[in-house]
Amino acid sequence: MAETPLPYSEKVMDHFRNPRNVGVMENPSGVGKVGNAVCGDVMELFIKVENDIIIDTRFRTFGCGAAIATSSMVTELVKGKTLDEALKISNKAVAEALGGLPPIKMHCSVLAEEALKSAIDDYRKKQTEPK
Amino acid sequence: MKTMERIYLDYAATTPCHPEAVKAMQPYFYDKFGNASSIYSFGQEAKAALEESRQRVADFIGARPEEIVFTSGASESNNAALKGVAFALRGKGNRIITSVIEHHAIGEPCKFLAKEGFEIIILPVDKDGLVDPDAVQKALNDKTILVSIMHANNEIGTIQPIAEIGRICREKGVLFHTDAVQAVGHLPTLVSELNVDMLSSSGHKFYGPKGVGFLYIRRGTKIKPLIQGGDQERRFRAGTENVAGIVGLAKAVEIAASEMEAEGKQLIQLRDALIQGILKAVPDSRLNGHPAQRLPNNVNISFAYVEGESMLLNLDLEGIAASTGSACTSSSLEPSSVLLAIGLPAETAHGSIRFTLGKWTARAQVDRVLDIFPKIVAKLRVMSPLYPGDKNG
Numbered sequence A: 001m002a003e004t005p006l007p008y009s010e011k012v013m014d015h016f017r018n019p020r021n022v023g024v025m026e027n028p029s030g031v032g033k034v035g036n037a038v039c040g041d042v043m044e045l046f047i048k049v050e051n052d053i054i055i056d057t058r059f060r061t062f063g064c065g066a067a068i069a070t071s072s073m074v075t076e077l078v079k080g081k082t083l084d085e086a087l088k089i090s091n092k093a094v095a096e097a098l099g100g101l102p103p104i105k106m107h108c109s110v111l112a113e114e115a116l117k118s119a120i121d122d123y124r125k126k127q128t129e130p131k
Numbered sequence B: 001m002k003t004m005e006r007i008y009l010d011y012a013a014t015t016p017c018h019p020e021a022v023k024a025m026q027p028y029f030y031d032k033f034g035n036a037s038s039i040y041s042f043g044q045e046a047k048a049a050l051e052e053s054r055q056r057v058a059d060f061i062g063a064r065p066e067e068i069v070f071t072s073g074a075s076e077s078n079n080a081a082l083k084g085v086a087f088a089l090r091g092k093g094n095r096i097i098t099s100v101i102e103h104h105a106i107g108e109p110c111k112f113l114a115k116e117g118f119e120i121i122i123l124p125v126d127k128d129g130l131v132d133p134d135a136v137q138k139a140l141n142d143k144t145i146l147v148s149i150m151h152a153n154n155e156i157g158t159i160q161p162i163a164e165i166g167r168i169c170r171e172k173g174v175l176f177h178t179d180a181v182q183a184v185g186h187l188p189t190l191v192s193e194l195n196v197d198m199l200s201s202s203g204h205k206f207y208g209p210k211g212v213g214f215l216y217i218r219r220g221t222k223i224k225p226l227i228q229g230g231d232q233e234r235r236f237r238a239g240t241e242n243v244a245g246i247v248g249l250a251k252a253v254e255i256a257a258s259e260m261e262a263e264g265k266q267l268i269q270l271r272d273a274l275i276q277g278i279l280k281a282v283p284d285s286r287l288n289g290h291p292a293q294r295l296p297n298n299v300n301i302s303f304a305y306v307e308g309e310s311m312l313l314n315l316d317l318e319g320i321a322a323s324t325g326s327a328c329t330s331s332s333l334e335p336s337s338v339l340l341a342i343g344l345p346a347e348t349a350h351g352s353i354r355f356t357l358g359k360w361t362a363r364a365q366v367d368r369v370l371d372i373f374p375k376i377v378a379k380l381r382v383m384s385p386l387y388p389g390d391k392n393g
Helices: A010-017 A065-078 A083-087 A091-097 A103-128 B019-028 B041-061 B074-088 B104-115 B133-139 B162-172 B243-281 B308-317 B337-341 B346-350 B363-383
Strands: A030-036 A041-050 A053-062 B068-071 B095-099 B119-123 B144-148 B175-179 B198-202 B213-217 B285-287 B298-303 B352-356
Touching: A010 A065, A010 B308, A030 A103, A041 A065, A041 A103, A053 A065, A053 A083, A053 B363, A065 A091, A065 A103, A065 B308, A083 A103, A091 A103, B019 B243, B041 B068, B041 B243, B068 B074, B074 B104, B074 B144, B074 B175, B074 B198, B074 B213, B095 B104, B095 B133, B104 B119, B119 B133, B133 B162, B144 B162, B162 B175, B243 B285, B243 B298, B243 B363, B308 B352, B308 B363, B337 B346, B346 B352
Parallel strands: B095 B119, B095 B144, B144 B175, B175 B198
Antiparallel strands: A030 A041, A041 A053, B068 B213, B198 B213, B285 B298, B298 B352
């Protein structure tokens, strides 16, 4: 059992302690669910889209402190952005917004980026489906 | 902000050094700093302290003083035992038998020895973490040179049937080593009762200082030294002796000899209060490790739908120190191999917390954990996409 101290930044701890936009969204425009419980990380991201703009977000995450903080941060970063702008948010941008992540935790930010892409993908698919 | 009382519940990781041990060590840093190998008085007073300490440790485990080798701790003791026997008995055979739940300080030397051509047999454990003595018996063949099974597991607290495994090995004339890091100073560890040929221990797991431990080597055991150089420790372990550390370890042994029994009884009460309290307050939780054949201070529980590090961080925010079997505090990203070995699915292993209690754990501290911890799990479950919701609500 490792007892390694985790050098999390104040921002990470802030988002871990008080995660923004937690929960399930009623009638979301798009949902992305990524990760694997066996690996210890699952992220579920909900977006509400109007006129190509993400107007609201929610998330649920099973995972470590960094996984929760990156999910929380990505829900904040994309709010008010157009879908194309949101797609440009990289995992590095999420990590930077949190004041950095320990190297072994960078995969959590990758997961956050994937969850976002997956939610936008889901929304766009629904748009092209015949109603 | 109000200052918060910090609660340390990670005694299996390390214990505070007992103030009496600190006091006993003090003179050996400056006043009695001599090298125990020197013939003048500075050296001889260090030598006297060293030998008195050796006698005390030997008495404690029912050994002879010349069977005790002081080391830098259990990792060194384990490496010395495994590699020392392997290379001494290479001509006789190449099979070494161990278990799947050993500490890395056994597992990694075994991997090294496997690359050197030894055949390492890794025995499984049952759902409670027990090694089956019959499995040891069946794994023994005429090429077997060593069996190494830990006394008590550091993660799940399961105590192995060491005496029985030892008896089986001795009947076959095969050397038996036990990593007794979690047992020495907490459980009776008389080598004659355990039927062991070698036993590893570390001072900082029972209120001694860090960086010092010992290896018991039964008289007549064929073994080669790991660290070569000077004539210290009967030429088995070169290097100027850590006299202050050894004196501190001996003091910790002396304290354990008088306090361990009563402390064990006290800890079992606290342990069971914590286990029962958590299992009752938190649905979908389970105890890991043997319910009865268990270290007096070990609590290891898995919680479905939540991850260990996030529980650990929330506990830390409340000033409570514990440990987890989750991947997320290790660099490997693999959950605890011990928890997988007892049959937990990986996602459950990720959601495990270990509390280990000790000499200075108070009932009020246990109560505070029982008050705070279920709320932490509930908060994380609400955030978890795996959580199906409150079945009772």
